[in-house]
Amino acid sequence: MSVNITILLIIIGCAVVTLIPRLAPFLIVRNIKLPEAVMKWLSFIPVCILTALIVGSVIESGDDSFPGINWQVLFALIPTLVIAIWTKSLLITVIFGIIVMAVLRNFM
Amino acid sequence: METAAKEELSFLQGIKDCVPTLLGYISIGFAAGMIGVASGLTVLEIAFMSIFVYAGAAQFIICGMLATASPASAIIFTTFIVNLRHFLLSATLAPHFTKYSVWKNAGIGALVTDESFGVAAGRIFNNKPINDRWMNGLNLTAYITWIASCVVGAVLGKWVSEPEKFGLDFALTAMFAALLILQMESVKASKLKHYVMLILLMVAAMYILSFFVSVDLAVIFATVIVATVGVVTDK
Numbered sequence A: 001m002s003v004n005i006t007i008l009l010i011i012i013g014c015a016v017v018t019l020i021p022r023l024a025p026f027l028i029v030r031n032i033k034l035p036e037a038v039m040k041w042l043s044f045i046p047v048c049i050l051t052a053l054i055v056g057s058v059i060e061s062g063d064d065s066f067p068g069i070n071w072q073v074l075f076a077l078i079p080t081l082v083i084a085i086w087t088k089s090l091l092i093t094v095i096f097g098i099i100v101m102a103v104l105r106n107f108m
Numbered sequence B: 001m002e003t004a005a006k007e008e009l010s011f012l013q014g015i016k017d018c019v020p021t022l023l024g025y026i027s028i029g030f031a032a033g034m035i036g037v038a039s040g041l042t043v044l045e046i047a048f049m050s051i052f053v054y055a056g057a058a059q060f061i062i063c064g065m066l067a068t069a070s071p072a073s074a075i076i077f078t079t080f081i082v083n084l085r086h087f088l089l090s091a092t093l094a095p096h097f098t099k100y101s102v103w104k105n106a107g108i109g110a111l112v113t114d115e116s117f118g119v120a121a122g123r124i125f126n127n128k129p130i131n132d133r134w135m136n137g138l139n140l141t142a143y144i145t146w147i148a149s150c151v152v153g154a155v156l157g158k159w160v161s162e163p164e165k166f167g168l169d170f171a172l173t174a175m176f177a178a179l180l181i182l183q184m185e186s187v188k189a190s191k192l193k194h195y196v197m198l199i200l201l202m203v204a205a206m207y208i209l210s211f212f213v214s215v216d217l218a219v220i221f222a223t224v225i226v227a228t229v230g231v232v233t234d235k
Helices: A005-028 A036-058 A071-087 A090-107 B011-038 B043-052 B056-067 B072-083 B086-096 B102-110 B114-125 B132-156 B170-185 B189-209 B215-233
Strands: none
Touching: A005 B043, A005 B056, A005 B072, A005 B086, A005 B102, A036 A071, A036 B086, A036 B114, A036 B170, A036 B189, A036 B215, A071 A090, A071 B170, A090 B011, A090 B170, B011 B043, B011 B056, B011 B114, B011 B132, B011 B170, B043 B056, B043 B132, B056 B072, B072 B215, B086 B102, B086 B114, B086 B215, B102 B132, B114 B132, B114 B170, B170 B189, B189 B215
16 A cells, blocks of 8 residues: 555645635635526526536547547437436436446447 | 425435435446556555545546556646536535535535535425535535445455446446436426427537537536526526
């Protein structure tokens, strides 16, 4: 068990740049009242960002300019979405998704 | 929905509300720990990374870049870009915590993740109250589970050669899918069409933006653009 000093410094650097965007809104918003339009804009963020994260996992950014599609992820995603709509359960959806992906990778 | 308003918002309730997301943290944490070991990190270094960085996708990328001996500046800059989306998550949550002290706000903000945000935003969306104790219960449960999972994954990683075979990495996408569907659950019937339109627009925006920028930047740009479209087209 050891810690390489270079790796430790990289971890600290990464921690600082991760902390800034997480903390800034909490420290800024205290002092200013956000206008109605901004609050409304923020209300659209959850659905937008969750969609972005899902789509982002399907897109494969290759070295060339054309973004590819990770068909394996897409094929696993479709039944996972159906199960999510059907069960409305976070836990069941995650377990189901893992199993579908394991099946796709091992048997297809 | 009226009955839900009476439910007590304790630290314990926050822990309970975190439970459905734990499998996601555990599976991704395992995978992150295993990949860390495969990238040549020690268990202690992986523990430090999960304690201080505490971000799933970024930890995978840091490990990957360390394995290919990328320069420190490139690793830190990439981490910044990958985690910049937290600004949007925090900005959405922060207005609900303004009455608490600076330190309490800092404590809550430091532990914001996609998943804890998803759970908290689900409550806000449903016009259910959130408070500091509940948020801390949610955040700390996720944080401790994440660190423990990364460490266990790192220890197990010495014996498992191909963690992808178990499909664990897909847990993250599956969890986002479930969180999105749960969000949509609470959208009023009259607004459903508007939201579906925005989701389709997001898919298109993500794909088009990916031609020009990295996927991580596309997440941020597409969200900013489509949320703006959402405000403009909202009746």
